Amino acid sequence: MGSRVTRRRFSAGMAGGAVAVAGRSAFGALGANERVRLGIIGVGNRGDQLIDAFKPHADAEVVAICDVYAPYREFAAKKVGGQPFLTGDFRELVGRKDLDAVIIATPDHWHALPFVHACAAGKHVYVEKPLSLVVSEGRAMIEAAKKHDRVVQVGIHRRSVPSCRKAVEAIRGGAIGKMTACRSFHISNEWPLGIGNPPDSAPPPGLDWDMWLGPAPKVPYNENRCFYKFRWFREYSGGQMTNFGTHWLDLIQWAIGQDAPRGVFAVGTRGNIPDNRGVPDTMEAVWDYPDGTIVSFSQYNANASPGAANKSYVEFRGTEGTMLLQGDGMVIVPEVVRGEPLPALDPTNRKGNQRQAAATRPAGGKPIKFRGSSSDTVHHARNFLDCIKTKGVCNCPIEAGHRSTAATLIANIAGDRKKYLAWDAENERFTNDEEANKALAYEYRAPWQLA
Ligand SMILES: NC(=O)c1ccc[n+]([C@@H]2O[C@H](COP(=O)([O-])OP(=O)(O)OC[C@H]3O[C@@H](n4cnc5c(N)ncnc54)[C@H](O)[C@@H]3O)[C@@H](O)[C@H]2O)c1
Structure with missing residues (x-):
């Protein structure tokens, strides 16, 4: 049986305490000169770009790599150098005690699950856009980040690009x-x-x-x-x-x-x-x-x-x-x-x-x-590292990433329904189409559950 992602189920599951592995120093702030130890999940096109974006920062190192495609894992391992931990199962990566933060660059349907696991395991998270596949996942991700008090950067990197900030x-x-x-x-x-x-x-x-x-x-x-x-x-x-x-x-x-x-x-x-x-x-x-x-x-x-x-x-x-x-x-x-x-x-x-x-x-x-300068992601990566150290709020915090993602997700639903959909943003529901509300969540294939 699949699992329907709802606020209620998610909260109940987390209260049950499914995953609890503390990171190296993940629950406390890192010192200004300390290196941030990163694990990356998904090292295809964007994951490879993110390795490049973190590389110029001397206080960051990728020490663990997860991808379900072995050749990409091996390619990324050569790129980061050293002896990174390699796995095809994100749960093994997020559970590692030697990591401070996790980067998620998997396809969109694979953002919410590793995100929630990573937060519960005490890791800060850089997660790619769009934040989620459906609106209810994004809400569950916000709750996980809040509950575990994690620093989150959503990969909408223009928030850190000087020309966009100036605009x-x-x-x-x-x-x-x-x-x-x-x-x-x-x-x-x-x-x-x-x-x-x-x-x-x-x-x-x-x-x-x-x-x-x-x-x-x-x-x-x-x-x-x-x-x-x-x-x-x-x-x-x-x-x-x-x-x-x-x-x-x-x-x-x-x-x-x-x-x-x-x-x-x-x-x-x-x-x-x-x-x-x-x-x-x-x-x-x-x-x-x-x-x-x-x-x-x-x-x-x-x-x-x-x-x-x-x-x-x-x-x-x-x-x-x-x-x-x-x-x-x-x-x-x-x-x-x-x-x-x-x-x-x-x-x-x-x-x-x-x-x-x-x-x-x-x-x-x-x-x-x-x-402006080029729209690269180096600034966004820097901002994430800084916020981990200061416990600050990133340039694209999860609430902003969720709201921007949700605007596009509801547009796709309106396209499917071919009608104007009135949106109650506070309750994250359509007010003029009950059928459309069903598309705000979806059934996960077993054994996957967000809670
Ligand atoms: N911020 C940006 O400008 C930007 C640019 C490109 C892509 N993205 C985002 O990055 C994400 C990835 O896109 P992409 O172009 O890199 O796709 P991709 O297919 O090139 O890479 C995705 C990688 O994730 C791996 N993967 C799939 N399921 C996995 C799992 N369960 N565990 C571990 N690895 C898994 C795949 O094997 C693949 O290597 C998307 O959400 C996309 O929207 C953002």
């Missing part, structure tokens, strides 16, 4: 006036091949496919479901909505100072690319926020206009200007704003009325450009 500071300081709308995009043309349509097959040697699936339904191995491409299957992830959308929704909610939307509408289609993906290749989502700001995310994966592939950017549209933020820099285009009210329109003078209307349009004042 948010500028917006919050009123640089573009009152925010009206924020539009965000992920654009790349994957047509006509996409991820293809490979047949099911035997898993590659060295891969524990059953463990890779974990709490997800048991299905035969298909190469598209596994390394990196799991993103295109809802059993393990949420498509570009949660992959890239989480980064942008986080930046937007942070900039406009709003924790959560009061509703979302979304629609998606996946017929444009003839591959076996289970998520839309084209999608539009619109959220409305309590302060009146309208936010959107457009995912176009079968069309790459305005030109270059992999265009990912955000437009912040304010009453006094527009900030365009992309990659490693931003541009502010000021509005030309009328200083006095519009004169009354003359019903007999159509041409004159058009001229008056035109006078209120932006004339594209001189752009203000900032260039």
Whole structure:
């Protein structure tokens, strides 16, 4: 039998005291010069990048590695050097007494379980985005971090990138006036091949496919479901909505100072690319926020206009200007704003009325450009290490990571339901669709249980 993840069950289970292994000095703060001993779970694409992001910091060392694919474990072991502890079972890693912190870079359906175990074992945690596969997991993760008083950094690394911090500071300081709308995009043309349509097959040697699936339904191995491409299957992830959308929704909610939307509408289609993906290749989502700001995310994966592939950017549209933020820099285009009210329109003078209307349009004042440093993750890793030592709050604490992830998760549910869903953020429930509420949690495959 699977386990339904709910707040009540999770709390009851933790009170029962399932896992209790203290780390080296994990329950106390580390000295400023002490090395933070790290274990990493999942060393594929992102895990490998995170090893690089922690490497420049002399006070961090990776001493334990877990992956269900033996060749990746061995590759990572060579990279970190020394004699790291190697395992395919995260429970063996989080239970080690010689670790202070754990990095989780597994596919999204494998974030919550190792996170909760790691907190209970007294480890601080750096966990990749999106925080969870479903909203109820994210809530359970917050409770675990609180209960065990752990330092958590969610891998939404733009929170530590200087140019993004500067952009948010500028917006919050009123640089573009009152925010009206924020539009965000992920654009790349994957047509006509996409991820293809490979047949099911035997898993590659060295891969524990059953463990890779974990709490997800048991299905035969298909190469598209596994390394990196799991993103295109809802059993393990949420498509570009949660992959890239989480980064942008986080930046937007942070900039406009709003924790959560009061509703979302979304629609998606996946017929444009003839591959076996289970998520839309084209999608539009619109959220409305309590302060009146309208936010959107457009995912176009079968069309790459305005030109270059992999265009990912955000437009912040304010009453006094527009900030365009992309990659490693931003541009502010000021509005030309009328200083006095519009004169009354003359019903007999159509041409004159058009001229008056035109006078209120932006004339594209001189752009203000900032260039930031590259959007790498080294700063985010540094911030995590510092917070472990000071017991401080990280740049992307778990509550923020959860709220940004939840915004995208509910958009996928709205896309499935093809309707506007009203969201009660405090209680984390939809108020106008009971059916939609069922998608906020899911049944784990036995023997996995979050509690
Ligand atoms: N912050 C960012 O910008 C960023 C960038 C890329 C990926 N990510 C996130 O990182 C996560 C991983 O993505 P990826 O691109 O590295 O995928 P990937 O498939 O390349 O790597 C995932 C690794 O986890 C391993 N794994 C699966 N189940 C496991 C388990 N139970 N225990 C141990 N290892 C397990 C796989 O074998 C694989 O090596 C995703 O959640 C993704 O959203 C974040």
